[in-house]
Amino acid sequence: MKMRQWLVIVVLAVLSFSASSQWYETQGQAFILNNDKAAARTQAMENALKKALLVAGASVSSVQQVVNGLLLQDELSIRASGSVNSIEIVDETHSGDQVNITIRADIFPQEKQCFSADFKKSLLLTKSNLLHREQANIGEIYGLDAMLMKLLSKKLKADSQYISTKLALKNKTNFSRLNRSLAYEEIKALxxxxxxxxxxxxxxxxxxxxxxxxxxxxNQWQFWQENIYDRHLGLSFYLYNGINGEMILEKQYQRKAPWTFGRRQSVDLTGGDFWQSSYGRMTEQTLNEFIRLLDENMMCEPTRGKIVKVSGNELIFNLGSQHGVKIGDEFSLLHLNNFEANNGKQYAGFNVSSYKVKVTQVNRQSAHASTTDEHLLGNIQVDDLVVRY
Incomplete structure (x- = not known):
């Protein structure tokens, strides 16, 4: 027997979330005892949802906080503590005395309660896009686009608990052109x-x-000095998930501070004079504020690695000691699965595998792992994902 239904969500509390929601598809099983099919369906549903919550990084003290039971009618009633936005039953089958239910759940990882907070996420910093290059003429600060990212990378390495950075400063991306033309699918692909x-x-x-x-x-009253004007600093940051191309954070800053250099003076952005000036200190303070915001948002983002090799019951993935991975750590396996909703909109989601792997060897940027039950990895392929739950 197969069926497709939508669940009704009753949200009990309104919470603020630091990460965007994500669709996860999982399968749960349960045995029918004493011919009680309704109880078995509830248990299978809870089993599937618990798997989805774990790999999504949501905090779950009891699945009963999320699933409060099923009705016998076509409409299913769910109570959510705030982690689950919506749920869809994709498939339901009965085989003998076993019930198998596949669900698709839209999940928010709960703020500051994350299974992945002990691991660092790898972040690529691209060269800034200077939107109005002529504005850099005074001071000849054309190199600010690269210098900001160098300083941001240095500060993240020193201060961030959750981020491991990489720099790509040789060439600019075409992000700003795509952003101006609202080419969001192209930005995802980029x-x-x-x-x-x-x-x-x-x-x-x-x-x-x-x-x-x-x-x-x-300094309009000090007529013997060159006039000192405030100079603006407008910065916009856009953080994207490299797995599915979705934006997870956008932040704009608009600040100003006195520009204490001469209008014809060429300013050395690598020197202390600039960074100790009012404008330089304001720029650095803005970066510090963004780092705090970035850390708060990245803390609860799942630590996902890409599988680069599969052999039998062993695999290699691209997370290592620099990300906090240790021998004995366990990871779940995901397969990226994009789907189209009834309204025609495309969503990125994940199929959650029943396999789990335990790390057996760790290098700086990669790790070896094998299945915990020594079973072969079946349909797990290169470019599938591992996720810390």
């Missing part, structure tokens, strides 16, 4: 391509949107 090329989990694009000067000077 993010996934860069992630695959650089072995990164997340991609950060940055735009320098404003380096203009204010109209009024700050």
């Amino acid at each position: 993010s996934m391509s860069l992630a695959d090329l650089t072995d990164s989990q997340y991609i950060l694009f940055t735009e320098i949107a404003d380096l203009s000067f204010a109209n009024e000077n700050n």
Whole structure:
């Protein structure tokens, strides 16, 4: 018997989430005892949802907090503590005394309660896009696009608990052109391509949107000095998931500070004079604020690695000691599965495998793992994912 239904979600609490929701498809099983099919369906449903919650990084003290039972009618009633946005039953089969239910759940990882917080995520920092290059003429600060990312990388390496950075500064991406034309599918493709090329989990694009000067000077009574004007700093940050190309964070800053250098003076962005000036300190403070925001958001993002080799019951994936992986760590396996909803909109989702693997060997950027029950890995392939639950 097969059936396809939508579940009704009753949200008990409104929570703030630091990460975007994601669809997960899992299968649960249960045995029918004393001919009680309804109880078996509930248990199979709970089993499937628990798997989805675990690999999504949601905090679950009891599945009963999420699943409160099923009705016998076509409409199913679900109570959610805030982690689950919606659920769909994709398939249900009965075989002898066993019930198998496949669900698709839209899940938010709960804020600051993450199974993946002990692991660092690899983040690619791309060269900033200077949107109005002529605004950099005063001071000749054309190199600010690369310098900001170098400083951001240095600060993340020193201060971030959850991020391991890589730099790509030789060439600019075409992100800003795509962003201006609202070419979101092309941005997804760009993010996934860069992630695959650089072995990164997340991609950060940055735009320098404003380096203009204010109209009024700050020392109008000191007529013997050159006028000092406020200079603006407009920065926009866009964080994308390299696995499915979806944006998970967007932040804009608009600040200003006195520009204390001469209008014809060429400013050395690598020197202390700039970074100790009012404008330099304001720029650095803006980066510090973004790092705190980035860390808060990345903490609860699942630590996912890409499988690069499969052989029998063993595999190799692209997370290692620099990400916090240790011998004995267990990971679940995911297969990327994009699907189209009834409204025609495309969604990125994951099929959750029944296999789990345990790490047996760790290198700096990769790890070897094998199945915990020594079973062969079946349909697990290169480019499938491992996820810390």
